Amino acid sequence: MKKVFAIILSISMIMGLAACAKRAEVPSKRDVQKEVEKEYDMDFDLESKDIADDGSEAEWVFISDDGSLQVTVSWSAKDPDEFEFDEEELAVLPGDNPAAPPVSYDSDAIVIGVSMPTKDLQRWNQDGDYIENALEAAGYEVDLQYAANDVVNQLEQVESMIDSGCDVLVIAAIEGSSLGEALDMAKANGIPVIAYDRLLWNTDAVSYYVTFDQYMTGQLQAQYIEKALDLSSGAGPFNIEITTGDPGDNNAMFYYEGAMDVLNPYIENGQLVVVSGQVDFDEVATANWSTENSQIRAEQIIELCYSDGTQIDAWLCSNDSTALGVENALAADYLGSYPIITGQDCDIANMKNILVGKQDMSVFKDTRILAAQAVTMVDQICSGQTVDVNDTSTYNNGTINVPAFLCEPCVVDVNNYIEILIDSGYYTEADLG
Numbered sequence: 211m212k213k214v215f216a217i218i219l220s221i222s223m224i225m226g227l228a229a230c231a232k233r234a235e236v237p238s239k240r241d242v243q244k245e246v247e248k249e250y251d252m253d254f255d256l257e258s259k260d261i262a263d264d265g266s267e268a269e270w271v272f273i274s275d276d277g278s279l280q281v282t283v284s285w286s287a288k289d290p291d292e293f294e295f296d297e298e299e300l301a302v303l304p305g306d307n308p309a310a311p312p313v314s315y316d317s318d319a320i321v322i323g324v325s326m327p328t329k330d331l332q333r334w335n336q337d338g339d340y341i342e343n344a345l346e347a348a349g350y351e352v353d354l355q356y357a358a359n360d361v362v363n364q365l366e367q368v369e370s371m372i373d374s375g376c377d378v379l380v381i382a383a384i385e386g387s388s389l390g391e392a393l394d395m396a397k398a399n400g401i402p403v404i405a406y407d408r409l410l411w412n413t414d415a416v417s418y419y420v421t422f423d424q425y426m427t428g429q430l431q432a433q434y435i436e437k438a439l440d441l442s443s444g445a446g447p448f449n450i451e452i453t454t455g456d457p458g459d460n461n462a463m464f465y466y467e468g469a470m471d472v473l474n475p476y477i478e479n480g481q482l483v484v485v486s487g488q489v490d491f492d493e494v495a496t497a498n499w500s501t502e503n504s505q506i507r508a509e510q511i512i513e514l515c516y517s518d519g520t521q522i523d524a525w526l527c528s529n530d531s532t533a534l535g536v537e538n539a540l541a542a543d544y545l546g547s548y549p550i551i552t553g554q555d556c557d558i559a560n561m562k563n564i565l566v567g568k569q570d571m572s573v574f575k576d577t578r579i580l581a582a583q584a585v586t587m588v589d590q591i592c593s594g595q596t597v598d599v600n601d602t603s604t605y606n607n608g609t610i611n612v613p614a615f616l617c618e619p620c621v622v623d624v625n626n627y628i629e630i631l632i633d634s635g636y637y638t639e640a641d642l643g
């Protein structure tokens with residue numbers, strides 16, 4: 211028996227869709243399934259789905275858990291508030307359950323795909339662990355994958371998460387503008403995307419951005435140097451060098467700009483002298499934020515400009531992995547007294563260096579806070595609530611202003627690390643011993 215009828219989306223679904231109105235137009239499988247289960251008062255599993263590439267039409271086929279009913283749901287962007295249900299009774303042979311899919315599929319599980327750039331740096335391992343644990347504690351299923359800093363790898367991983375039916379994606383991109391195809395696919399499948407820590411560029415398929423205030427991070431680093439050298443009182447001239455991050459990572463530019471807005475006036479009036487002459491972003495960038503690349507460049511600068519014992523007073527480093535490279539180079543080749551060195555992330559190796567005076571500060575971006583905020587976003591999206599954001603204008607990704615939640619970074623140095631890192635349980639004394 212076949213019958214066809216249409217229903218109007220429930221209030222909660224409309225709210226849910228409104229929350230991501232611009233980008234997640236195709237209803238999610240989970241929402242459609244809920245409607246089917248409500249309508250027929252029985253449990254269903256998804257048999258197949260077919261969504262037009264441009265997201266204008268979609269069709270889902272569900273089969274009831276007892277195998278007696280197949281419901282095909284059609285949806286069109288022309289009438290986004292309506293579903294058309296086409297139901298068909300199935301002949302059930304004893305012992306035969308056509309609803310049992312080849313791979314077991316838990317109809318209640320909401321799956322969150324989490325894509326992290328690399329396991330090479332301490333922070334992404336922590337981010338991944340915190341997000342996974344918090345999402346699982348909240349009842350979600352998690353598909354966490356690391357992409358070994360390989361853009362193609364990350365693209366394929368995200369596509370496979372979408373293929374296997376994830377409901378929401380959380381992505382820390384290796385290169386913010388290289389995931390276009392996967393993001394289009396997410397959009398066509400009605401999957402909301404949260405950009406995690408790093409912005410996703412040139413796409414309207416990103417729903418939200420959760421990050422630490424990047425510009426402020428750069429400012430905190432430069433202000434630390436400003437204070438340590440007493441620049442605001444006119445002291446100087448001092449020699450300084452600059453090392454920032456990966457040119458493909460949009461964050462690197464924010465850190466650089468935040469720092470340079472503080473340092474530039476002192477460079478212009480001669481209180482700070484960049485002896486190498488390397489100031490432009492492209493000259494001071496470090497591919498992959500790699501310690502090795504940073505060390506190679508620092509060694510060259512030391513050899514060219516400081517091998518006669520000329521003093522380096524400060525070395526602005528945008529993060530800890532690059533700071534480590536500079537510290538290695540100084541240990542090997544430098545004759546003058548030790549400069550002020552900045553960093554970011556409070557990695558264990560760098561905290562150890564801070565404790566023995568080989569680095570002065572690091573900006574702490576508590577990954578527990580960032581991960582928790584990402585999980586709150588996921589929860590709010592999945593329950594159709596308004597998603598908390600505190601910045602809707604700064605992060606234009608070339609296509610849209612991405613609504614963002616910015617967490618606040620803070621400075622850690624030898625004077626406050628116990629309170630901020632140890633007392634808060636981020637590290638134990640033994641970790642840094």
Ligand code: BGC
Binds near residue numbers: 331333499555
């Ligand atoms: C992050 C930093 C990190 C760097 C290298 C940036 O995008 O914001 O915290 O140090 O990547 O992984």
